[in-house]
Amino acid sequence: MAHPSEPVDGRSDAKLSAIVSERRQLTNLAYRLLGSLADAEDVVQETYARWYAMSHRQQEDIDAPGGWLTTVASRICLDLLRSARVRRERYVGEWIPEPLPHRAEWIGGRSSGGADPADQVTLDESVSMAFLVVLDAMTPAERVAFILHDIFGYPFADVAAIVGRTPEACRQLAVSARRRIQVPRPDAGPSTRRADLVRAFKRAWETTDIDALIGLLASDATATGDGGGLVTAALHPIEGAGQVARFFVDRPTAAAGVTLQECTVNGQPGLVARRNGVTVSVMAFDLGDDHIHHIWAVLNPDKLRSWTATC
Incomplete structure (x- = not known):
């Protein structure tokens, strides 16, 4: 039985x-x-x-x-x-x-x-x-x-x-x-080129090089942050290459004690910002035609629980 x-x-x-x-x-x-x-x-x-x-x-x-x-x-x-x-x-x-x-x-x-x-x-x-x-x-x-x-x-x-x-x-x-769903814009090129764009953005931000940042951004680039009311983030999208570049230059990573690391975000090249080993922001990029068209920065800690302390 x-x-x-x-x-x-x-x-x-x-x-x-x-x-x-x-x-x-x-x-x-x-x-x-x-x-x-x-x-x-x-x-x-x-x-x-x-x-x-x-x-x-x-x-x-x-x-x-x-x-x-x-x-x-x-x-x-x-x-x-x-x-x-x-x-x-x-x-x-x-x-x-x-x-x-x-x-x-x-x-x-x-x-x-x-x-x-x-x-x-x-x-x-x-x-x-x-x-x-x-x-x-x-x-x-x-x-x-x-x-x-x-x-x-x-x-x-x-x-x-x-x-x-x-x-x-x-x-x-x-x-x-x-x-x-908009018609896809021209691709930024091979994965290595997309990673190079993100790497160049990282370098320009770390050195507060506003001219380099503007050169990497599309003229109509936007940057959006999500803090969920738990951490400080821009309440509305930042629009235009000059405004986006100024926004990042005014927030130098060194002064905030933040380190940037290149990581894969949703299958695409992105950046992770960490302070004292804790992930404080994850940035995803919309890349095309050799420029950055949009940056999404997630700062809401409730959305960062899947991220490790190291990439």
């Missing part, structure tokens, strides 16, 4: 394996939908909690556990996106998505050597800071329809069941979302 806790046949083992293997996919989906790793992890945990809250018979009646998990996680994210619009009205200053380090730099139970690949986000163009910022300008329904269909390849019939609209309405949501 089989022990009560043991599967009576291989089907339960196979279904459990399928359930567990979906964790990484769900984390990838939830992060792209929410722009927050902490919220994404909460969504995944809640999704699994709902699965295990069902009886064994209810679980067995679900033919496609992966599809069920995706539907539940997406609906939770949709509810969070709707409520986030209300929360953002009370957020102090600008809101920037949570930056992600290279997987070798993760901490909080995800450090190199002990990392669980299922808990990590695949770093590609769909998680670049520039892309996430555009996603954040979409309506919740647009964002869910666009990401599920265009990024993860779900048919509109499945998206409709999640969003609660017809497939044709979801198709129109995706079309509307695509309109929000």
Whole structure:
């Protein structure tokens, strides 16, 4: 006789394996939908909690556990996106998505050597800071329809069941979302060239060389900071090469006891600012046509928990 806790046949083992293997996919989906790793992890945990809250018979009646998990996680994210619009009205200053380090730099139970690949986000163009910022300008329904269909390849019939609209309405949501995505500007070149641009910015900032900074910035460059009301940050974006350069020159890193290090931020070259070994800011860059077009500086400590003390 089989022990009560043991599967009576291989089907339960196979279904459990399928359930567990979906964790990484769900984390990838939830992060792209929410722009927050902490919220994404909460969504995944809640999704699994709902699965295990069902009886064994209810679980067995679900033919496609992966599809069920995706539907539940997406609906939770949709509810969070709707409520986030209300929360953002009370957020102090600008809101920037949570930056992600290279997987070798993760901490909080995800450090190199002990990392669980299922808990990590695949770093590609769909998680670049520039892309996430555009996603954040979409309506919740647009964002869910666009990401599920265009990024993860779900048919509109499945998206409709999640969003609660017809497939044709979801198709129109995706079309509307695509309109929000600007035509990509000329690329800054190979990854080495992009890293060189960030390195040159770092050097110019450290030496307070305003002319060098202006030369690196596009004429319409902007810089946005996110302190979340917990630390000091500019409440509104700084606009124009001259203004952005002056902003950084007026805040010399040496005077603040800050050291800058080059790191990978959401799969792209970026900078990490540390004081006494503690990460105080993570900067992501939008690079193109051999210039820096936008700088996003995340200073909110709640969004820096995934960063180690060293790169």
